[in-house]
Amino acid sequence: MSGLRSPIALIKHVRVENLSVSYPGGAKALDSISLELEPGIYVLVGPNGAGKTTLLDVLAGIRVPSKGRVVLNDTTSFYGLDERTRASIRRETIAYMLQEDIFIEYLNVIENIMLFRNIINIPTETVNDLMMKLGIYGLRNKPVTELSGGEKKKVNFIRSYIKALTSSLVLLDEPTSNLDWESTETVRELIRELNTGERIIVIATHDIKLLELGDSIVELRAGKLEKITKKHNI
Ligand SMILES: Nc1ncnc2c1ncn2[C@@H]1O[C@H](COP(=O)(O)OP(=O)(O)OP(=O)(O)O)[C@@H](O)[C@H]1O
Numbered sequence: 001m002s003g004l005r006s007p008i009a010l011i012k013h014v015r016v017e018n019l020s021v022s023y024p025g026g027a028k029a030l031d032s033i034s035l036e037l038e039p040g041i042y043v044l045v046g047p048n049g050a051g052k053t054t055l056l057d058v059l060a061g062i063r064v065p066s067k068g069r070v071v072l073n074d075t076t077s078f079y080g081l082d083e084r085t086r087a088s089i090r091r092e093t094i095a096y097m098l099q100e101d102i103f104i105e106y107l108n109v110i111e112n113i114m115l116f117r118n119i120i121n122i123p124t125e126t127v128n129d130l131m132m133k134l135g136i137y138g139l140r141n142k143p144v145t146e147l148s149g150g151e152k153k154k155v156n157f158i159r160s161y162i163k164a165l166t167s168s169l170v171l172l173d174e175p176t177s178n179l180d181w182e183s184t185e186t187v188r189e190l191i192r193e194l195n196t197g198e199r200i201i202v203i204a205t206h207d208i209k210l211l212e213l214g215d216s217i218v219e220l221r222a223g224k225l226e227k228i229t230k231k232h233n234i
């Protein structure tokens with residue numbers, strides 16, 4: 001794990017307090033959410049528009065809440081920090097797989113994957129191994145513009161996964177949408193391997209096959225936290 005310069009080397013605890021996010025025009029994407037996150041896997045579910053991506057954006061430090069706080073390790077108000085410090089925490093210890101597969105179009109597959117790497121070096125073999133496991137090793141020199149939907153999702157996942165290896169907060173937004181069944185299984189196993197007891201992992205998904213990964217299932221509906229179910233109650 002990293003954390004060389006920022007005030008938070010490892011994120012071990014996140015407390016979301018009365019968090020609201022309003023978008024311009026007044027729509028409330030999140031409405032007074034309170035939630036505590038500790039190492040383990042949280043699966044975030046809820047209908048389209050429920051606020052899942054918005055919550056991940058706030059946890060990632062890229063969307064300033066309209067109200068409420070995100071407190072890291074009981075000591076630091078994430079949005080009380082200046083943008084530069086927040087950026088260094090993001091860079092050093094947060095991995096965020098965005099829902100959209102956003103790439104630099106003039107770079108090929110492997111160049112796009114390496115772009116997101118953390119400041120800690122990940123061996124090339126690890127990256128190759130991930131590409132082989134997901135069946136896209138042969139595509140490593142291909143322009144990203146020529147990939148299928150599922151292939152793009154795999155590149156997006158691997159790019160985030162290698163960052164996750166050196167991060168303590170891992171946020172994955174619909175990591176298996178567009179993937180075939182076998183690849184979904186592979187991604188599920190890879191996420192399971194990340195769950196070492198040191199990382200907080202939050203997965204937003206509509207994929208029923210990912211539910212079993214959750215130590216907790218967090219349900220959002222219309223911006224409100226509807227229910228949290230812990231594994232021993234599932
Ligand atoms: N940039 C924006 N401007 C205005 N409203 C937005 C913006 N982004 C999202 N919203 C609104 O905020 C609400 C929550 O959106 P969000 O993307 O968080 O939902 P979601 O649960 O991730 O949905 P999905 O399952 O479709 O990914 C929605 O009503 C959406 O229309």
Ligand SMILES: [Mg+2]
Pocket residue numbers: 052053054099173204
């Ligand atoms: Mg979303």
